[in-house]
Amino acid sequence: MNTAFERAMAAFEPAHWPLAVGFSGGADSTALLAACALRWPGQVVAFHVHHGLQAAADDFELHCRKVCERLGVTLVVHRVDARHAPGDSPEDAARRARYEAFAHMARMEGAGAAIKSVALGHHADDQVETLLLALSRGAGLPGLAAMPAHAPRNGLHFYRPLLAVPGADVRAWLVGRDLPWIEDPTNTDARYTRNRIRSVLLPALAQAFPQFRATFTRSASHAAQAQELLVELAAQDLETVGDPPRIATLQTLSRARQANVLRHWLMRTHGTAPSAAQLDQLLDQVRACTTRGHRIHLKVAAGFAERQGDFLHWYNARPSPKTSL
Structure with a gap:
């Protein structure tokens, strides 16, 4: 050959x-x-x-x-x-x-x-x-x-x-x-x-x-390997913070790990990905969430991230398509 x-x-x-x-x-x-x-x-x-x-x-x-x-x-x-x-x-x-x-x-x-x-x-x-x-x-x-x-x-x-x-x-x-x-x-x-x-x-x-x-192909390969490590870390952190994530437990992680685990959670559980600006806003709200009355309701991808009690939830804002019979 x-x-x-x-x-x-x-x-x-x-x-x-x-x-x-x-x-x-x-x-x-x-x-x-x-x-x-x-x-x-x-x-x-x-x-x-x-x-x-x-x-x-x-x-x-x-x-x-x-x-x-x-x-x-x-x-x-x-x-x-x-x-x-x-x-x-x-x-x-x-x-x-x-x-x-x-x-x-x-x-x-x-x-x-x-x-x-x-x-x-x-x-x-x-x-x-x-x-x-x-x-x-x-x-x-x-x-x-x-x-x-x-x-x-x-x-x-x-x-x-x-x-x-x-x-x-x-x-x-x-x-x-x-x-x-x-x-x-x-x-x-x-x-x-x-x-x-x-x-x-x-x-x-x-x-x-x-x-x-x-x-360039070698650089892409290095990035892929690094991404695999981030996914492994995110999976471990998601086990800790829970699904849906408990906000107080999220706050014990560094901002970078919060971003990593939230991206992983949104994609794995909801099949969606936030923009960089949306994720930054969400991280700011998680950090500011120190009282029971603090409200979180942010546009994230096609839906909304929302605080419900001690947990962070995401729901799709788009109505389900009608099924034709």
Whole structure:
């Protein structure tokens, strides 16, 4: 094995089978699917998400079918409505829809045995873009950790075996196999920050710091390791303060540990995350809560943090969606 792509694929060994590959028809997912099909013939399924956001979406699906026929791979397709709500990021809406679609396809009969793992074609350039996006937004460690090489989500295990491989190396391997791919026209749309990073910042970084992909990826790995330690500490502190947290016990912790355990509690118990400003306000109120009459009622994410007796509670301000029968 000589190339970075081939070395990465040789080292890829999913711990959970059966395996699917997220397959958009683009260069990265095509290379990953072809390499997996070559290594594990007859054991890999392709998952294609039809977002319906472009007029060419049907053509994308047709292209994927032809490639899968050539590779001898079963293709499972799921159509989603990935339109974003007003005020939401279109990229985030599409990403959420995609993960939900993967979970749905993993349970479909067309996938054969229930899929346990999904491999995704994100590579080193994607990892750098994600890190730079996080920096531009003032993200904390979870954001600076960028994309994990392995992570459980929606009952599946997601693997990204190409995070250390430059995008150019992935395409070079693909060209050598004479496999076709499609170019998503939105990848050149300058309205998206990620595309501006790709077209402007990455070439400048390559000129100033030729090894930036390796060093940035290493920094993201360090951030991910530090975040794991913070999660372990938060879990221990949550055992101490309780769920919901007892305010007096919270006050025995340092402000940094209060912030850490409250973020962990909000995400683990309520699936929500406060902004930095909201968390600062909440910490100020926890510190000031020294009398029985002190009231806490603060906007936090889509709901409110509120004092009820000796405890801190959170409730969702949005009404539950109506179920159609």
